[in-house]
Amino acid sequence: MNIDEAAVERISEETAEKYRSFVNPGIANILNFSGFDVPEDRAEGCYIWDISGRKFLDCVGGYGAFSLGHRHPKVVEAVKAQLDKEALKSHFFMSIELAEACEALAGVLPGDINYSFLCSSGTEAVEGALKCARIHTGRSKYIGAVNGFHGKSYGSLSVSGREVYKEKFRPLLPVTQHVPFGDACALANAIDDDTAAVILEVVQGEAGVNIAPDDYFPKVRKMCSANGALLICDEVRTAFGRTGKMFASEHYGITPDIVTMAKALGGGVMPVGAFSANAEIWDSMFGKNPYLHSTTFGGNPLACAAVIAAIKVTIEEKLVERSARLGIKLLNDLKMVQARYPNIVKEVRGKGLLAGVEFDHEDFAALVIAGCGRRDVLVAYSLNNPKVIRVEPPLIINESELDRAIVAISEAVAETAEMLEGIA
Numbered sequence: 001m002n003i004d005e006a007a008v009e010r011i012s013e014e015t016a017e018k019y020r021s022f023v024n025p026g027i028a029n030i031l032n033f034s035g036f037d038v039p040e041d042r043a044e045g046c047y048i049w050d051i052s053g054r055k056f057l058d059c060v061g062g063y064g065a066f067s068l069g070h071r072h073p074k075v076v077e078a079v080k081a082q083l084d085k086e087a088l089k090s091h092f093f094m095s096i097e098l099a100e101a102c103e104a105l106a107g108v109l110p111g112d113i114n115y116s117f118l119c120s121s122g123t124e125a126v127e128g129a130l131k132c133a134r135i136h137t138g139r140s141k142y143i144g145a146v147n148g149f150h151g152k153s154y155g156s157l158s159v160s161g162r163e164v165y166k167e168k169f170r171p172l173l174p175v176t177q178h179v180p181f182g183d184a185c186a187l188a189n190a191i192d193d194d195t196a197a198v199i200l201e202v203v204q205g206e207a208g209v210n211i212a213p214d215d216y217f218p219k220v221r222k223m224c225s226a227n228g229a230l231l232i233c234d235e236v237r238t239a240f241g242r243t244g245k246m247f248a249s250e251h252y253g254i255t256p257d258i259v260t261m262a263k264a265l266g267g268g269v270m271p272v273g274a275f276s277a278n279a280e281i282w283d284s285m286f287g288k289n290p291y292l293h294s295t296t297f298g299g300n301p302l303a304c305a306a307v308i309a310a311i312k313v314t315i316e317e318k319l320v321e322r323s324a325r326l327g328i329k330l331l332n333d334l335k336m337v338q339a340r341y342p343n344i345v346k347e348v349r350g351k352g353l354l355a356g357v358e359f360d361h362e363d364f365a366a367l368v369i370a371g372c373g374r375r376d377v378l379v380a381y382s383l384n385n386p387k388v389i390r391v392e393p394p395l396i397i398n399e400s401e402l403d404r405a406i407v408a409i410s411e412a413v414a415e416t417a418e419m420l421e422g423i424a
């Protein structure tokens with residue numbers, strides 16, 4: 001947009017007013033209060049521009065959706081070409097695009113996981129996975145992790161682990177239990193012969209980038225197999241290189257029974273989710289009735305074109321390796337910030353280009369997010385642990401852009417520390 005200051009102000013106010021009248025007044029108020037009150041206009045690569053032309057380095061990355069950056073040219077080209085041919089399917093015939101997208105997924109999924117169901121969001125992927133586990137095992141209990149996040153539809157919410165998002169919506173799924181993430185003994189005490197599935201993020205994202213001990217997932221895998229329960233790895237955020245492996249479960253040398261994906265799956269261009277499993281589990285789900293689980297828009301040809309292109313780009317541009325390499329730098333640089341401000345930065349943790357900085361208090365995290373924003377760098381809030389800010393840049397980010405993000409974080413932390421000294 002090429003507009004003057006007065007027009008920016010007018011459009012911002014009008015949009016906020018429309019949010020108040022037609023969308024969600026609370027969101028307009030929060031964005032206004034935190035200084036992010038000018039609407040965004042366009043995006044490319046690692047950058048977002050607002051309508052005033054101000055350019056932000058995006059280290060929120062659409063909460064993991066922009067692993068390939070914004071509008072990766074190869075994904076855009078594939079989706080445009082498909083749009084010129086056919087946008088949505090009749091569902092009467094077979095779809096070449098769906099067959100090829102699921103084949104491409106099978107090429108990268110772990111172990112013997114070959115079958116995929118495509119939907120349009122992460123929470124739908126989790127819903128499908130939960131249904132799969134129930135029909136395959138004939139059991140009804142699900143075990144999730146404290147502060148785990150799996151989405152906000154009823155099934156996903158039931159297995160998510162933060163009460164504030166659940167309490168007003170009970171009754172949820174009837175038999176769920178939550179155990180501390182990374183604690184194998186707690187899981188051993190919870191798992192039993194009514195357990196259909198244990199559902200875990202491999203690296204907890206919204207809980208504040210929590211990383212389990214090295215032996216945790218191998219133990220979880222063994223316990224699930226021994227008890228006849230399925231292991232669902234929710235890789236909605238972590239799949240396709242985010243943590244420095246194609247799938248985060250590879251860090252632990254395990255193969256889950258069901259994998260859920262979304263976010264980066266659509267290449268940052270189309271909203272796509274998926275759940276995938278092996279032939280045996282698929283037979284339980286679809287063997288008797290291929291329409292037992294279905295969707296109108298999931299697996300549409302535009303989404304499939306994006307999936308095929310996104311997987312190709314991830315491999316061709318070696319983004320998994322890049323995430324692992326740059327992730328080490330990101331973690332080291334953030335640890336240096338922690339060493340300088342140990343009074344407010346409690347811990348720094350991460351895997352690949354998914355890093356979390358934990359502060360002593362959630363207000364410090366909010367101040368640092370706002371401070372980064374003033375420096376034109378966007379970093380993320382953590383829904384289930386607001387003391388943690390997340391740095392989740394596109395995997396295509398280069399070293400100097402990453403340096404710029406670190407400088408902004410470091411200055412915002414320094415500013416927050418100074419402000420606190422002033423108050424004390």
Ligand SMILES: Cc1ncc(COP(=O)(O)O)c(C=O)c1O
Pocket residue numbers: 063121122123124126149150151152201205206234235236237262263
């Ligand atoms: C691990 C995980 N699972 C599921 C979801 C839900 O995805 P969606 O917001 O697309 O429904 C999220 C969203 O952040 C997530 O991080």
